[in-house]
Amino acid sequence: MKMKERFHAICRFLTMVSQGNHRVLFWLLGSAFAAATLPYLSLFFSARILNLLLAKSYRACLYTVVVFLLTQYGLGLFEKICRQYLDGQKELCLARTEQKITAKALELEFEKFEKTETMDAIRRTNVSSMGSGNVGDQLIVIHTLITSLLSVLYALFFLLRLFLLSDSSRNNFFTSPFSMLALLLLCGVQLALSSRINRRSTQKKIELNQGNDHSNSVANYLVNVMLEERRADDIRIGHLDHFLDVQFGKAMEHFLPMYLDFARFSAITDGKNALLSLLSNFAAYLVIGARALYGVLPIGDVLLYAGSVTRAMSDLQTFLATGSEFDYINSYLSTYEDFIAQPSMAYDGTLPIEKRDDGQYEFAFHDVSFSYPGTNIPVLEHVTLSFAVGEKTALVGRNGAGKTTLIKLLCRLYEPTSGYITLNGIDIRKYSYKEYTQAFSVVFQDFHLFSLPLDENIAAGTEIDEAALQSSLAKVGLTDRVQQLPQGIRTRLYNNNGSGVDLSGGEAQRTAIARALYKDAPFVILDEPTAALDPIAEAEIYKQFSQMTAGKTAVYISHRMSSCKFCDRIIVLDHGRIAEDGTHDTLLANHGIYANLYETQAQYYT
Numbered sequence: 001m002k003m004k005e006r007f008h009a010i011c012r013f014l015t016m017v018s019q020g021n022h023r024v025l026f027w028l029l030g031s032a033f034a035a036a037t038l039p040y041l042s043l044f045f046s047a048r049i050l051n052l053l054l055a056k057s058y059r060a061c062l063y064t065v066v067v068f069l070l071t072q073y074g075l076g077l078f079e080k081i082c083r084q085y086l087d088g089q090k091e092l093c094l095a096r097t098e099q100k101i102t103a104k105a106l107e108l109e110f111e112k113f114e115k116t117e118t119m120d121a122i123r124r125t126n127v128s129s130m131g132s133g134n135v136g137d138q139l140i141v142i143h144t145l146i147t148s149l150l151s152v153l154y155a156l157f158f159l160l161r162l163f164l165l166s167d168s169s170r171n172n173f174f175t176s177p178f179s180m181l182a183l184l185l186l187c188g189v190q191l192a193l194s195s196r197i198n199r200r201s202t203q204k205k206i207e208l209n210q211g212n213d214h215s216n217s218v219a220n221y222l223v224n225v226m227l228e229e230r231r232a233d234d235i236r237i238g239h240l241d242h243f244l245d246v247q248f249g250k251a252m253e254h255f256l257p258m259y260l261d262f263a264r265f266s267a268i269t270d271g272k273n274a275l276l277s278l279l280s281n282f283a284a285y286l287v288i289g290a291r292a293l294y295g296v297l298p299i300g301d302v303l304l305y306a307g308s309v310t311r312a313m314s315d316l317q318t319f320l321a322t323g324s325e326f327d328y329i330n331s332y333l334s335t336y337e338d339f340i341a342q343p344s345m346a347y348d349g350t351l352p353i354e355k356r357d358d359g360q361y362e363f364a365f366h367d368v369s370f371s372y373p374g375t376n377i378p379v380l381e382h383v384t385l386s387f388a389v390g391e392k393t394a395l396v397g398r399n400g401a402g403k404t405t406l407i408k409l410l411c412r413l414y415e416p417t418s419g420y421i422t423l424n425g426i427d428i429r430k431y432s433y434k435e436y437t438q439a440f441s442v443v444f445q446d447f448h449l450f451s452l453p454l455d456e457n458i459a460a461g462t463e464i465d466e467a468a469l470q471s472s473l474a475k476v477g478l479t480d481r482v483q484q485l486p487q488g489i490r491t492r493l494y495n496n497n498g499s500g501v502d503l504s505g506g507e508a509q510r511t512a513i514a515r516a517l518y519k520d521a522p523f524v525i526l527d528e529p530t531a532a533l534d535p536i537a538e539a540e541i542y543k544q545f546s547q548m549t550a551g552k553t554a555v556y557i558s559h560r561m562s563s564c565k566f567c568d569r570i571i572v573l574d575h576g577r578i579a580e581d582g583t584h585d586t587l588l589a590n591h592g593i594y595a596n597l598y599e600t601q602a603q604y605y606t
């Protein structure tokens with residue numbers, strides 16, 4: 001990265017992190033200034049104290065020691081305070097970026113979110129381990145950059161003074177400006193060699209992290225799987241612990257040799273750098289010491305000037321190495337910036353959903369076909385159907401027939417590959433996505449309850465209405481169970497965030513249905529809503545189904561054919577096409593797929 005580009009990237013980064021708290025710049029600059037000044041303060045006063053001692057000016061020496069200690073204490077304290085605030089800010093920045101990443105991920109249209117590139121970008125923007133760097137690390141890298149730059153400026157100031165102290169009248173190499181030029185030349189050569197070595201080292205670090213990207217992500221995934229409470233029984237009973245351990249071992253096998261190789265390489269790099277520093281430090285002490293012996297400068301000043309040269313060399317090296325590190329982290333952060341800046345939806349309409357008390361929301365599919373992105377396998381083919389207002393429809397078919405996919409298209413999680421879907425005659429893409437999704441209450445097969453209080457799970461981010469909450473619980477038959485809970489409706493679910501209660505599969509499913517009913521949307525979709533319910537609970541839900549969804553349009557996906565009897569209409573999907581459409585009685589009389597499915601199930605109950 002060129003200096004100018006790097007400067008712009010630093011400015012952009014600082015603008016980003018100082019959003020919401022401008023004091024971060026003060027802490028950053030204050031801490032960098034103090035950190036750069038302290039070593040030179042020490043060099044300057046040490047030289048001065050030594051000179052005063054050699055001149056036997058004890059009183060002035062004592063006075064200088066006091067000033068030195070007080071200044072050092074004050075500046076040191078200031079540096080520590082700024083640094084503490086900066087470290088706090090580092091954590092805050094990290095939390096804020098993570099918050100932005102999750103907010104953006106949830107805002108992204110589902111089709112985009114599901115893509116491997118998006119998942120990859122999320123992982124890369126979230127990287128914080130194994131030295132890949134993150135927004136917090138970058139703040140500290142910039143701190144180091146500014147500190148080392150200021151430090152080099154201090155060193156240059158003292159070296160310029162040393163240069164001007166030349167005494168050409170003595171006709172001696174050490175007292176002439178040539179000795180200084182030779183020293184500077186040697187330092188320049190050392191710097192060039194060191195930066196070459198450091199560039200190679202940064203490159204190696206990039207290769208290491210990139211080479212580890214995959215196995216790192218596998219290892220993180222496996223750790224999460226092994227520590228997930230709700231998978232613990234599955235793992236134990238299925239004896240999957242050994243299997244997972246072996247997989248983890250394989251991931252480690254991949255990255256451990258790379259780390260060892262990098263450690264060996266780093267040790268050699270450090271050794272080379274230390275040797276080069278040794279040479280330049282020796283030259284600095286030789287030239288400056290000789291100048292002092294020839295009387296060009298006081299003996300004590302050898303400490304100041306030779307110290308300045310050695311510091312300048314190490315700070316320049318730090319500056320160059322940190323610059324490469326900045327570029328490297330920046331490449332990760334630019335993935336973050338691109339991720340945040342991308343439009344959340346390829347296209348979003350603007351129309352609001354008409355608010356209707358009569359619930360007249362009619363959805364229709366018009367010759368809709370669909371293949372999942374990145375595949376050309378048709379999952380739905382030429383589907384044309386409309387959901388009459390207030391009608392209860394059952395959607396049935398074998399596994400993989402396309403039932404859930406049809407619902408996902410209806411909810412605009414995907415766009416049809418061809419054909420279109422309308423709401424009250426208007427293409428659903430013309431509606432604002434946020435508004436449109438308000439029309440649905442959905443319970444998917446893989447619904448998720450959160451480790452939060454039960455009432456918050458049901459209200460799902462909306463204001464808690466006690467009466468509506470109780471009514472939803474009553475409809476799904478959970479009132480008595482909730483009364484038994486330690487804190488009633490305020491009881492936390494699961495143990496992820498402190499102690500909570502575990503719900504049975506059926507209770508969890510009923511809670512998810514209660515959440516859908518609480519939303520009170522005009523269109524209710526239940527995808528396999530009773531799979532985990534016992535037969536009595538299931539029969540009760542069916543009995544109440546019409547009442548629960550009174551005045552609403554409802555779609556019901558189920559593999560239990562007996563449940564379909566309660567619906568006004570049954571649609572049979574087969575290989576992505578509508579194979580049958582009618583009532584329970586007409587379809588039975590047709591002796592088609594539905595009749596076959598129904599009779600096959602029924603024979604186990606007779």
Ligand SMILES: Nc1ncnc2c1ncn2[C@@H]1O[C@H](COP(=O)(O)OP(=O)(O)OP(=O)(O)O)[C@@H](O)[C@H]1O
Binds near residue numbers: 397401404
């Ligand atoms: N995200 C996806 N990417 C690619 N293919 C998918 C995706 N989701 C589902 N499919 C495929 O689409 C087909 C239809 O799946 P869908 O979930 O709609 O079936 P279904 O009728 O609901 O099945 P089930 O009764 O088993 O729930 C299946 O072959 C499935 O493998």
